Amino acid sequence: MTIDRRRFLAALGAGGAVLVAGAQRAAALDRAGPGTGAGGPSAVDAWPARARSGAVLPPDWQALRTRLDGRLLLPADQGYGEARLGYNELNDGQFPAAVARCTSPSDVRACLDVARGHGIPIAARSGGHSYLGYSVPAGGLVMDLRPMARVRVRPDGTAVVGAGARLIEVYAALAQAGRLLPAGSCPTVGIGGLALGGGIGVLARKYGLTCDRLAAAQVVTADSSLLEASPDSEPDLYWALRGGGGGNFGVVCEFTFRTEPAPGLTVFSLGFPAGSATAVVGAWQQWIAGTPFEMWTTCQLSGGDPPSCRIVGCYVGAESEANQLLDQLFAAAGVQPSTRSVLPKNYLDAMKYMAGCANDTIAQCHLVSEGGVLPRSSFVAVSRMLGPTALDAGRVTDLMAGRTGVDLLLDSLGGAVSQLAPDATAFPHRSSLASAQVYASATAAGQAAVTESVDAVRDGLAELGATGAYVNYIDATLPDWGRAYYGANLDRLQSVSRRYDPDAVFAFPQSVTCG
Incomplete structure (x- = not known):
């Protein structure tokens, strides 16, 4: 049995029964790179004319x-x-x-x-x-690039990672060496798309985004040149690769990341009683902004009458310290959780827990069938980025009223993420309190209706002030998507794109060159 991120988090919020029972695996979808479909252009004709002009013969x-x-x-x-x-x-x-x-x-x-x-x-x-x-x-x-999946940890703690490696492979190799890399929760997401778009993950507030840990990248550019991008070699390309989105500037074949020693972690899941969503969301926004960098949480609102609320998180430190901080949240909200699970874990076990495969082997966490095919999902998802100040919790909850099957996932930022300037890397959302992902399962037949509902939540968040968006949750119908993804960094990214791909070889409907 496989479960998607929405159902996995719901199960955690209900007391972790999915993990305890061993019903494995979440396809968390969280930090995947660009991708066509779901309401957007998907045919060759959707590509910019200059990317296909003059075509006479096929390759x-x-x-x-x-x-x-x-x-x-x-x-x-x-x-x-x-x-x-x-x-x-x-x-x-x-x-x-x-x-x-x-x-x-x-x-x-x-x-x-x-x-x-x-x-x-x-x-x-x-x-x-x-x-x-x-x-x-x-x-x-x-x-x-999947065959390029080797992960090597050097004696100095840097990790050399092939672009086709999946997160669970990266985590396992690092854990064996006693190291960690901040990254996402889905075990089968590729490191390439995740890191190039930024890399929001469960250790971000303590250790930064995945892209913040990038020391160098081996890149094949549009003219087939093989380059190294680093602070001292192709610095503009190096800047663009840290949050500028996958597929825009070349093909990264190998990443070198700075890692950290892996400490003990504490994971937790909390479910709250019906009718408490507004109080919890309001208190959570104020609370997370003031917690130590070691605390990361995701606050999930599930649509319904009334919407329900759950919180899942990871703390870099002891269980007792995590509990003290959580008690502060409950006091601020005036609500006690109806279910509460707080567990100490080592690094690898914590990442498996967050991935929904806590009781599985590393091989089982890959979710690969006997034929070598990943179990897949059918969904619509969009995003916004919260600003530095809290949103009106009542209006956020109202957006989810009656929307059964739609989830709003608020992944906390701040902490180490906020310590860099918005133009230090291509990822511009340094002052954001959290990212907001709106997610719903959908069939092809029901896709239009689901998309309409998901987009309504996205647009409602924008009206409340959450106007940015995360490129790794790429969105076919997002208004002004170039500025939403990249903010003031868009102009520089376009300049880098013109330099390294002047003929738009890598152009796609939402590539930087089209923004």
Whole structure:
């Protein structure tokens, strides 16, 4: 059995029964990179005209197959039907022209050499969790980086991570070396999309975003050059890769991250009684802004009559300290939780807990079937970024009234995230109190109605002052999406894009070059 992030958090809020019973695995979707579908353009015609202008002949796929030693799948090939799929089933109508399994930067360069200039979309895929499917472009070439998944921890504590590594693999390798990296909670999300868009996660308030830990990146640019981006080499590219979004500036094949020693952690889940959502959300916003950097929480509102509220979190420190801070929240809200679970964990066990696979092996946390295919989900999700001040909790709760099946997930920021200036990296939302993700399961038949409801919550949050958005929750119908994702950093990002991809080889409907 697999569960998505919304149901997983609901189970935690109900007292952790899912974990205790061993019903494993959350597909948390949290920090996936760009992706087409769900209400947005998905065909080749959606790509900017300059990205496909002058196309006369298709790429020489047989030549590429030869250069890749046969690791190229075309629609008629066995295995293509599975290899083409991303995580979100709503994007299953997208059929790439080819999927290349890349094992090295040389393979990526070969793909670009053959496909560049033929007017087709070209995209890299790390974990495949792209919300809208931009990493599996219709009629285009998918460079599947999954084979590049090695994780090495050096004696100095830096970690060299292949772009195709999934988070659970990164966590396991780091834990073995006694180190940690702040990142997301979904075990099968790829490190590539997560880090390039910023990397909001359960240790962010203590250790910063994933992109804040990036020391260097090995990048293949649109002209097939292999570059190292770091503070001392290609510094503008290095800046853009830290929050500028996946797929915009080149194909990152390898990341080098600065890590930290892994301390003991405390995880917790809290459920609150019916009718208390407004009080809890109001108190939570004030409380989280004043807690030590060691405290991270997500406050979840589930739509209904009335909406319900749950809080799940991770504290860097002892169980007793976490309980003292939680008691302060309850006192401020004037509400005691109806369910309360607070548990000490080591780093790896805490990450497995947050992933919903606490009772599984690392292999089981991969969620891979015998055929090598990830169980998938069908959903619509959008985002906003809260400002530095609290929103009107009553109006937030009102947005969720009657919206059964829709969840609003408020992931706390501040702390270490706020210690950098908005233009220090490409991620601009340094003063945000929290990110807001609006999420709902959806079928293809019911997608339009679900999208309308989810978008209404998103737009309602904007009216309350939450006007930014998170590029890793990429959104096909987001108004003024370039400024929402990147704020004042958009102009510099576009300049970097023009420098490293002047012919818009990597263009897609919401690429920086189109913003």
